[in-house]
Amino acid sequence: MYKKEILPNGIRIVTEEMPYVRSVSIGIWVAAGSRDENETNSGVAHFIEHMMFKGTGKRSAKAIAETLDAVGGQLNAFTSKEYTCYYTKVLDEFLDISIDLLSDMFFNSAFDEDEIEKEKNVIIEEIKMYEDAPDELVHDIFANTIWSGHALGRPVIGTAEIIRQMGKKDIVSFKDNLYLPESIVVAVAGNIKHEDVISKLAPLFGGLKKKTAKRKYTAPQAQSSVSFKKKDIEQVHLCIGTPGLSLDHENIYVLHVMNSVLGGGLSSRLFQEIREERGLAYSVYTYHSSYRDAGLFSVYAGLSKKNLKRVVSLISKEMKSLRANGVTKKELVRAKEQLKGSLFLGLENVSNRMSRLGKSELCLNRVVTVEEAVERINAVSLDDVKDLARRLFKSDNIVVSSIGPELEEKQLNIRID
Numbered sequence: 001m002y003k004k005e006i007l008p009n010g011i012r013i014v015t016e017e018m019p020y021v022r023s024v025s026i027g028i029w030v031a032a033g034s035r036d037e038n039e040t041n042s043g044v045a046h047f048i049e050h051m052m053f054k055g056t057g058k059r060s061a062k063a064i065a066e067t068l069d070a071v072g073g074q075l076n077a078f079t080s081k082e083y084t085c086y087y088t089k090v091l092d093e094f095l096d097i098s099i100d101l102l103s104d105m106f107f108n109s110a111f112d113e114d115e116i117e118k119e120k121n122v123i124i125e126e127i128k129m130y131e132d133a134p135d136e137l138v139h140d141i142f143a144n145t146i147w148s149g150h151a152l153g154r155p156v157i158g159t160a161e162i163i164r165q166m167g168k169k170d171i172v173s174f175k176d177n178l179y180l181p182e183s184i185v186v187a188v189a190g191n192i193k194h195e196d197v198i199s200k201l202a203p204l205f206g207g208l209k210k211k212t213a214k215r216k217y218t219a220p221q222a223q224s225s226v227s228f229k230k231k232d233i234e235q236v237h238l239c240i241g242t243p244g245l246s247l248d249h250e251n252i253y254v255l256h257v258m259n260s261v262l263g264g265g266l267s268s269r270l271f272q273e274i275r276e277e278r279g280l281a282y283s284v285y286t287y288h289s290s291y292r293d294a295g296l297f298s299v300y301a302g303l304s305k306k307n308l309k310r311v312v313s314l315i316s317k318e319m320k321s322l323r324a325n326g327v328t329k330k331e332l333v334r335a336k337e338q339l340k341g342s343l344f345l346g347l348e349n350v351s352n353r354m355s356r357l358g359k360s361e362l363c364l365n366r367v368v369t370v371e372e373a374v375e376r377i378n379a380v381s382l383d384d385v386k387d388l389a390r391r392l393f394k395s396d397n398i399v400v401s402s403i404g405p406e407l408e409e410k411q412l413n414i415r416i417d
Contacts, residue, residue: 002357002367003194007202009210010181014357014367015197016189018350024095024190025354027087028106029362032178034156035081035291036215043123043158044174046079047166050123052086053077054115056108059101061115067101068094075101079156082291083362089351092191096200103204113168124160134237134403135283135302137229142239142401143289145227146296150220180213181205187358190350219293224396226412229403235302236404240315240414242397244288244295247363253376254384255288255297260335261327261385262286262318263299267334269318270299278314280307292363297392305405312414319393319416326386339377343370393417 002016033045053075054061068075073090086106088098131137140155147153186205188197222243245252263270263286274284281303288297299315327335346352347370360367393416400412 002369004361004367005194005198005202007181007206009206009208010184011205011208012185012361013198013201013205014185014187014361015192015194016353016357017192017194018190018353021191021350022091023089023350024092024098024188024192025087025089025350026095026098026102027085027187027354027358028102029185029187029358030084030179031082031183031213031362032084032174033080033082034154034158035151035217036174036178037151037154037158039154040162041166041170041174042154042162043156044166044171045084046156046158047119047123047163047171048175049077049079049084049086050119051111051116051171052105052109054119055110055112056104057110058108059104064101064105067097071097073098081152081156083359085355085358087351087354095192099200099204107204107208111168111172116166116168116171120163120166123157123163127157127160127163130155130157134231134233134235135300138237138239138300138401138403139298141227141229141403142241142298142399143296145225145401146222146241146243146399147220147294148223148225150218152220152291152294178213180211181208182210183213183362184208185358185362187354187361189353189357217293222294222296222397222399224398226400228401228407228412230406231403233404234304236305236308236402236407238301238303238308238311238412239298239399239401240312241296241298241399242392242394244297244392245290246293246295247290249290249295251384251388252290253373254380254388255295256339256377257332257335257380258322258327258385258388259286259288259297260338261331262322264335265338270301270315273318274301274311274314278310280311280314284311305407308407308411312412316414316416319389322386322389323393323417326382326389329382332380332382332385336377336380340374343373 005013071094075088077086090098144153245255270284274280281301284301286299301311303311395415395417
């Protein structure tokens with residue numbers, strides 16, 4: 001069971017007590033990501049995440065790194081398109097140390113100009129590493145193809161050119177405008193007492209002045225297109241997909257089930273057909289990314305150029321089959337059990353529980369309980385899956401992106417209706 005407290009300034013604190021474990025995970029979630037950027041400051045949200053680790057008034061960057069290392073704890077952060085999260089995981093006896101460190105970083109980071117200049121080089125090296133990983137890069141190419149010109153289509157990490165030009169004023173201004181109480185959720189899960197956590201966090205977070213963020217989100221308009229990036233590598237890395245569903249869409253659990261059947265595991269149709277039966281690819285899977293008002297669904301495969309035509313044909317065949325026939329009763333039962341099993345296994349980890357609390361509260365303004373998730377999974381019917389497949393899998397919706405050896409565009413054309 002989770003509990004929630006809203007401080008007078010609007011900051012939300014959500015907790016889940018797990019008295020049978022010895023650990024605690026704390027996450028500070030902020031509704032500030034690459035979606036809040038424009039073309040001139042792309043990458044600034046991710047840059048802020050880096051700078052939070054570079055020193056405060058009382059701790060150097062080295063001291064920040066050593067604080068939790070000294071007690072066997074973990075400290076990390078990540079930036080996504082719609083939020084940023086700073087989190088720790090420690091033994092319950094070190095809860096106070098964890099809170100002190102996170103709050104110091106969050107409120108007192110120095111954003112020293114010399115550190116900013118040094119960190120630019122670190123991020124540029126991160127960008128180079130990312131560009132040398134085509135199996136990761138292709139997903140951003142796909143997002144940019146389907147949502148060209150929209151912030152959701154741009155990579156979170158930004159570009160080297162923009163990072164080089166970024167200064168302290170740009171970074172601090174973005175943070176001051178978006179790191180506001182109404183946009184902050186503190187999630188805590190583990191061997192804690194709700195009242196004890198509130199008594200520790202309220203004095204630290206309650207002093208932040210209440211202020212409203214000036215946000216105006218515009219939903220992206222999906223475009224059906226084909227994109228290709230030539231790169232001198234051995235494999236073609238391929239994404240074939242369509243617009244998906246938003247986080248709170250009424251059919252989001254239908255999409256979870258369909259994803260599981262099509263490419264969500266070792267027993268999925270595409271894995272069995274493309275890898276196990278024909279040996280045409282090592283990696284093949286499906287995924288969906290959901291946001292506040294939009295989503296995308298994609299099939300990924302990494303394969304040799306000579307196998308491209310056959311793999312594209314097989315993906316097209318399975319999409320057509322879902323449109324025409326849906327899934328079998330056996331597949332539906334297996335997908336539901338897979339989803340529920342994954343959900344319950346994840347609950348054995350305090351970090352996963354903390355993440356469920358934080359993301360759900362921040363993005364949906366409520367915590368989706370395990371009971372609700374299971375109920376909605378169980379409610380998915382055969383007709384639901386077929387109806388959703390017919391809605392999503394249309395030739396006019398299809399987007400294809402690839403990176404690898406040079407191809408002709410006609411090799412990437414696909415029709416499924």
